[in-house]
Amino acid sequence: MTRLVIETRGLTKRYGGRAAVDDVDLHVAEGARYGFLGPNGSGKTTMVRMLLGLVYATRGEISVLGRPVPSRVAEVLPEIGAMVEGPAAYPHLSGRANLALLDASGPRRGRAGRRRERVEEVLERVGLGAVDRRPVRTYSLGMRQRLGLAGALLNRPRLLVLDEPTNGLDPHGIREVRDLLVTLNAAGTTVFLSSHLLAEIEALCTDVGVVDRGRLVLEDALDAVRGPTGRLVVRTPDPEAAARVLGRAVAERHGDTLVVDAAPGGPPALARHLVEHGVPLDGLAEQRRSLEDVVVALTGPGSDTARGARRNGARPDPTSGGIRR
Numbered sequence: 001m002t003r004l005v006i007e008t009r010g011l012t013k014r015y016g017g018r019a020a021v022d023d024v025d026l027h028v029a030e031g032a033r034y035g036f037l038g039p040n041g042s043g044k045t046t047m048v049r050m051l052l053g054l055v056y057a058t059r060g061e062i063s064v065l066g067r068p069v070p071s072r073v074a075e076v077l078p079e080i081g082a083m084v085e086g087p088a089a090y091p092h093l094s095g096r097a098n099l100a101l102l103d104a105s106g107p108r109r110g111r112a113g114r115r116r117e118r119v120e121e122v123l124e125r126v127g128l129g130a131v132d133r134r135p136v137r138t139y140s141l142g143m144r145q146r147l148g149l150a151g152a153l154l155n156r157p158r159l160l161v162l163d164e165p166t167n168g169l170d171p172h173g174i175r176e177v178r179d180l181l182v183t184l185n186a187a188g189t190t191v192f193l194s195s196h197l198l199a200e201i202e203a204l205c206t207d208v209g210v211v212d213r214g215r216l217v218l219e220d221a222l223d224a225v226r227g228p229t230g231r232l233v234v235r236t237p238d239p240e241a242a243a244r245v246l247g248r249a250v251a252e253r254h255g256d257t258l259v260v261d262a263a264p265g266g267p268p269a270l271a272r273h274l275v276e277h278g279v280p281l282d283g284l285a286e287q288r289r290s291l292e293d294v295v296v297a298l299t300g301p302g303s304d305t306a307r308g309a310r311r312n313g314a315r316p317d318p319t320s321g322g323i324r325r
């Protein structure tokens, strides 16, 4: 049985009459890269803060690394690396000096030399090693974000809990953070991150939880969410000929790409049929549902989650179902 490193039951946080987090049962398996997806204001930060014992729930239970939170949160914090809502740092000190302070205030032990090594190591890991001794007030937002991530790594944590870790990063920085999280995860760290970017979760995560106005509307493995649509995607330098040969089986056409209703025999039979009729092929693949389609289907096209997902860079892709023109 898979071990859960985060589990909540009926977790609810009310501010006045309004539920910021509403009756959420969350399940984060050990070894996962879990994306908690929702638009601004859907309750992500509140959830992250409750997991870390920074905000108390109105109702419900939380277990992190097998211990109840908040009652035994002090036991688990040394095993967690966290970054919540724009990392705080002393602006007049360098990134190094900030990390050294953080390290000294943490549970880590060791001689001064070892502590210095630890700081250098995490600075290198997040790509700030070359940033010399500039004060943090001269850092860009992306650099501050990396510094926060470096702080989260000091513990060599078993679990990383990150609230919008790529906020403020340029595409290059986003890719670097993604690669870093994949590397850490491959070495055994479970990653829980919140994001309002559907494309980011699709690119990085193994599991997804979708939150809409405080409620968890979907939780599953991304592979399961992105199941086959029953159609095939054909790429060909001669789409006219392919369209003639395939006739009514063609459901959609976009440039050199055709989306075709699957026939008995699947991709091999279709490839044979096309080649026998002289249609050259560049590619043939099963079409899979996109996370965007699933989110829209669950929350409605006008929902905050669906709109936010589209606004924030989910690109139409014919290899995924639901291309819209």
Ligand SMILES: Nc1ncnc2c1ncn2[C@@H]1O[C@H](COP(=O)(O)OP(=O)(O)OP(=O)(O)O)[C@@H](O)[C@H]1O
Pocket (backbone or CB within 6 Å): 015, 019, 020, 038, 039, 040, 041, 042, 043, 044, 045, 046, 047, 196
């Ligand atoms: N301390 C607070 N007092 C009152 N309302 C709050 C408080 N913190 C959050 N809320 C409300 O709870 C809801 C969820 O906020 P939360 O910050 O958790 O969402 P979020 O998904 O993290 O959004 P964002 O990405 O904008 O931070 C919002 O309506 C917010 O206004």
